[in-house]
Amino acid sequence: MDCERIEAALLAVVDGRAAKQERERVEGHVAACGACARRMEEMQGVWSDLDSLRAVEPSPSFDARLRARMAEQPARPRFFEWMTGNMRLVAVVAALVAVAVWISLRPTIQRPAPSSAQAQQDFAVVKNLPVLENYDVVANFDVLSDLPGAEDTSTQPQSLE
Amino acid sequence: MAELQLSAATGVLYNLDPMATTDVELMLGVKAGDEACFERLLAKYRTPLVSFLYRMVRNQATAEDLAQEAFLRVFRARKDYVPGAKFTTWLFRIATNLALNSLRDSRRHLRDLSVDQTDEDQGPGLDVIDPAAEIEETLVERERAKRIWDAVEALPEKQRVAVLLHKYQDLGYDEIARILGCSESALKSLLFRAYETLRVRLAPLAPDATGAGKGK
Structure with a gap:
């Protein structure tokens, strides 16, 4: 086991988590290697230093305050x-x-108001709408045959009847 | 009847009930509405959790608030609990996230406080150092303790959490790795770097260092 591998395994030996076999390997190497022995000693020193970071007990009211929070949550x-x-x-x-x-708030496109002539024309169309609903009138609307190009009616229905 | 058991590896006191079932069974009891199960989990992990959080935020009131929040989150999530990872992994993961968020939120405020005083500057806590030892404590010892606190606090967040879980909680490498969301090999690398940094920073405190306590 070389020193580099020992270095990686030192911590597990110091913290007591190393398996027995691994610990024995490390300890065997450390016994014969001054550099690793010193390294291990330093690591143990840090480990001991950390013992001075004190622990604290929860205050006596801890449980009561927790229950109060549980009740209000x-x-x-x-x-x-x-x-x-x-x-x-x-x-x-x-x-x-x-x-x-x-x-919803963006400015809408302002369309120009229809002129009065246009309005009258629209009104006339609306006024004559009932005529378009009378199929007899539409079917016999001979005026259409007088229009240029009206001869070619082969594709048009002859009658709505 | 509850009893205290001292973990040989970490020196942490755990409340252990001889009749205790596993944490998972207790949590399933909580899920089923058994408040006694929650009380037993609380009794078992109250002190380790508060101590861990205290070492993270260096303020007892904040540590207790965060510990309560962690237990509250466990309680609120009881209906959705599915046995999977170990309970301690879940609990300490919640606590770690709460502590890191708290530190980030109050970093500027804590920086101001650190200039003046933190809890450990005001003297020892409630349990560890007996009154006689407290009286005999010298300024040098206080300074030494403060340097160690500062060295740990100066570690990057993830390294700090890893060291605190590794040193003080009775958790295996695999469990700490799951809490931190990394692989076991990544955790070992993280710990190695953290302890290496601490070794360098705390070298002046070593007994054979000339003028111990003056080197930093």
């Missing part, structure tokens, strides 16, 4: 909590709403 996340957890969806919805608002 809804079973499901609150709306704003849900929103913060789904920011992508919220962003998409916000973008869609913004587009909808923009479309």
Whole structure:
């Protein structure tokens, strides 16, 4: 086992997680290698130093405060909590709403008001609409045959009857 | 009846009930509406979780708030619980995310606080150092402890979490790797770099270092 592999295995020996076989291999190498022995000693020093990061006990009111929070918390996340957890969806919805608002508020194309002559013509068309519903009149509308090119009627129905 | 068991590897006190079923069984009990099961999970992991979070955020009130939030999230998710990964993996993953978010949210505020005082500057906590030892504690020892805190705090976030879970929690490499969302080999590499950084930063504190405590 070379020093590089030993270095990678040192931590598991120091923290006590190494398997027996691995530990014995490392310890055997360290006994014969001054550099790795020093390395291991330094690692053990760091491990011991970290013992000074003190632990804390939860305060006596910890459980009571937790139960109070459990009582006041809804079973499901609150709306704003849900929103913060789904920011992508919220962003998409916000973008869609913004587009909808923009479309509804954008200036509409102003069409010119129809002239009075045009209005009268439109009114006449509307007024004569019942005539078009009378199929007898339309079927015998001879005036159409007087129009230029009216001879070629082979593809047109002769009558609506 | 609950009893305390000291983990040989990490020195962490765990509340263990002789009648205890596995965490997964307890969580299934919580899912079925058995509040006693939740109480047992709470009793077992309350202290390890608060201690882990305290070492992350260096403030007991914040650590307790975050621990409560972690338990709340477990409780709220009970209906959707499906036995899969170990309960501790789930719990510490929640706690890790909460701690990292808290640190990120309050980084500027914490920086201001660190200039003045954090909990450990005000003296030891509730349980570890007995009153007699506290009285005998010298300024040098306090300075030494502060340097170690600072060295750990200066680690990159992921390395810091890895070291705290590795050093103080009774978790295997595979479980820590799952908590951090990385492979076991990546975790070992992460830990190696973290301890190497700590070794360099804490070298002045070594007993054979000349003028211990002056080198940083």
